[in-house]
Amino acid sequence: MDAPQPASRAGGVVATLALAGITAAIMQTLVTPLIADLPEILDTSASNAAWVITVTLLAAAVCVPVVGRLGDLVGKRPMLLVCAVPLVVGSVVCALASDVVTMIVGRGLQGMGMGVVPLGIALLRDVVPAERLSPSIALVSASMGIGGGLGLPVAAAVAQYADWRALFWGAAALAVLVTALIWFLIPDVPAAARGQRFDLPGALGLGAGLVCLLLAVSKGADWGWGSGTTLGLFAAAVVTLVAWGFWEIRTTDPLTDLRTTARPRVLLTNLASVFVGFAMYASMLVMPQLLQFPEATGYGLGQSMLAAGLWMAPGGIMMMFVSPLGGRLTNARGPKVTLVSGALVIAAGYGLSMVLMGSAWGLMVVGIVINSGVGLAYGSMPALIMGSVPLSETAAANGFNTLMRSLGTSVGAAVIGVILAQMTTTLGGRTFASEDGFRTALLVGGALALVSAAIAAAIPAARPAPAAPVGDRAADEPEQAAV
Template sequence: MCAIHKACTMHIAHAAAVRSRPHRSQEHAQMSVPRNGVRQGRPVVMVLALAGVTAATMQTLVTPLLADLPRILDTTPANATWVITVTLLVAAVCVPITGRLGDLLGKRTMLLVCSVPLVAGSVVCALSSGLAPMLVGRGLQGVGMGMVPLGVALLRDVVPVERLSSSIALVSASMGIGGGLGLPLAAAVAQYAHWRALFWGSAALALAVAVLLWLVVPAVPPAARGQRFDLLGALGLGAGLVALLLAVSKGADWGWASATTLGLAAGAVVVLLGWGVWELRTRHPLIDLRTTARPRVLLTNIASLLVGFAMYASMLVVPQLLQFPESTGFGLGQSMLAAGLWMAPGGLMMMVVSPLGGRLTDARGPKLTLVCGALVVASGYGLLQALLGTPWGLMIGLAVVSGGVGLAYGAMPALVMSAVPPGETAAANGFNTLMRSLGTSVGAAVVGVVLGQMTVTSGGVTLPSEAAFRTALLIGGALALLSALVAATIPGRRPDPSPSPAPEAGTPHSEDATARTSVR
């Protein structure tokens, strides 16, 4: 009991000291009190960022192979697109589930668990010669996407206050960094080596990440210890998301008015509404919808969805403009590898901007950082409109968009974690990551419709027109501006009352009391 009292007294004293620092915003200090007195240095942040980059790279890993997948897997082009779709579906379902399990079982434990399907999925893909095993392997890789929100949530427990904002920004932006850097690397390997080398390389990288997680990242007791896992809630959310994402991602192929698309959309609405009712009634929900409905969390998630949409518009438009033949009058005739290299500075820009976003969050709070990030994304779309005709112009515009995404992605977890108790940080970050993923999925569907409806014929082949690409860029810029407006309405935290006196010796401290102390 003496040891417990001493630890609790030290925790409260530290929280009071943080609140008294005049140079740090109250909002940031409230969010960043590490639990259990754990203090770690930069190696932990670097390992968590590498884990996020590795997981995110899996999404773009097969992009250079898309044209060859029908031949490699002996299937049709329509079936080959499932190699990408299945990863997105599994990731959307598993990210909030692994986040909640991180709160219940420990975030380090779940990070290690997520590394297993990354390694196994990569090996299965490397050994595949048909569509079915490739889909199994790609689905396993999608499970590993839970590393990003788990890593962000763990930072709250292990990183010193003075480095928390920049650390959150870097690990959160790893999703975009992995996608930006993964494409040119995958293109280079696909062009100069056998396609199986892509998956053997990803397996080796995932295994190295697992070893580093085991050696470097400390174990922190779970914040939601003693609560039960909401299995019915997980099944309901998974079924609803699969139906919704299938309708969104495959609607263009099946027909937006087809019975399959409409049936899936209607089924998604019914299942998700039923899931919401269940989550509100169960004692230990998968996602606490009452917390999610708080204006601070709700508006952050809406802004996240819009930023995800805005980001993905550029990721669809720029590669096609770079690779379309020059005979179209607006295509730039670049190879897949050259296009990836022109896009690589975007991923590097996220790495450079993320620490700057952390400093801005320290100085002015995550709300301003999110607004600035969305405005930078919008300005990048303006540059893309003006510099559409040259590779270097597209590189500059995409780099600006990516820099804005890095700022925005770094601010979102800080906003969410400042409004939820420690026992819900991983689940709340998982839900925020889900909102970003939904934004990219909806963005891909909308941009796909625009590019499919506004076409021209070049050399006997029907292609999207220049007006279609400009319209898609205009939509991306408009959504970025809308996300800035939404972010500007996020309410600030209520003033913190004066610190309560330290409890007397022997006073019990429940988990809920500790949670309230650390986020009040």
């Protein structure tokens, strides 16, 4: 492994990787202001237009673990550049799209580029000085939340006052900038797992299982949770993922080393990640609707799309400020304390929502508190993971952790969607989610944040890796007590 870079060079690396994460997050939230208009823009049905969002999730879920493993095998810088290409091309395809199929293709390409975040986090372990590692990891890890918080109001403003294609041309320009910065500022670090083979059957099996699972979760409400299609996809996901697990245990160079993943520190961190992802996304689904629902409902705040985005923006900005503080807390007390603290802060934010949801100012405060907790939690997870896995599996392990967060947000979207669809009220012939529905959704988000805190509290203390003979695979275990 190369020596850590000088402080000035490391600063450029961290800034580049954080911008890459923010760009990836903006790609995900880019179409949010357009959701209601997509059927008209693309001359298609609402159900077909929904694939514009779903395909990005599916592409990211399949590609992130694969890209992470390839980063360990061939090098993180080359794979960062590979991930940047579909971000650029996908944005251009979307900007030129005039039909739903072309738009879906472009959005799928954008999803393929989401591996920049776990790759970037893994790279930090190789190039950033030890004293700056925890704050740097926290900032890059939180960049997805920062990008989502800042990208939404910008996208809403562009969608409201300019042609919708400008959103994608702007995203393409941002992706080109990120590509150039990666090319010039990111050092080429030797691959830690060079010489091992790529597990193609494992990649295909995991991809197939995830597609079945996430399709069932994301489209179950449209197809019916008891429909043959939904149940069949869930069954296929279980069978495929179980078969994949058996393969991964028996193959020599697995895509994901399940023995490492099963270690209590890694397993519990990933499990906590699922619940944190759910808790984070619950607020992102509920708060914009509360802000934009008509005041005549008695609980809606009647804000425009742009105003709602601006009320939520301080939450994303707060993540930017909290992330370095979380890194310092990790240095002082360890990443476990930071994760528990973050989950408890998220729960506190949901608690505040019970009394502050009646005003835009109140929801802004709630968003700031919840996103502060997310910043702490997201920054601590990679530190826990990287302190528990071999150097040769750093990128793959971070990719798997990112996948767990995404799984949490996907399940969260489905569960919150069911709650709001079942608890409704009627006004002027239109059906809206009721105030009780919103309160229930917020309570569920808070409860799962507490579950995440309890799981994180159970993470065992780090232990130094046992000595191993030179050349043995166990020899590249990290000194876990140092993280």
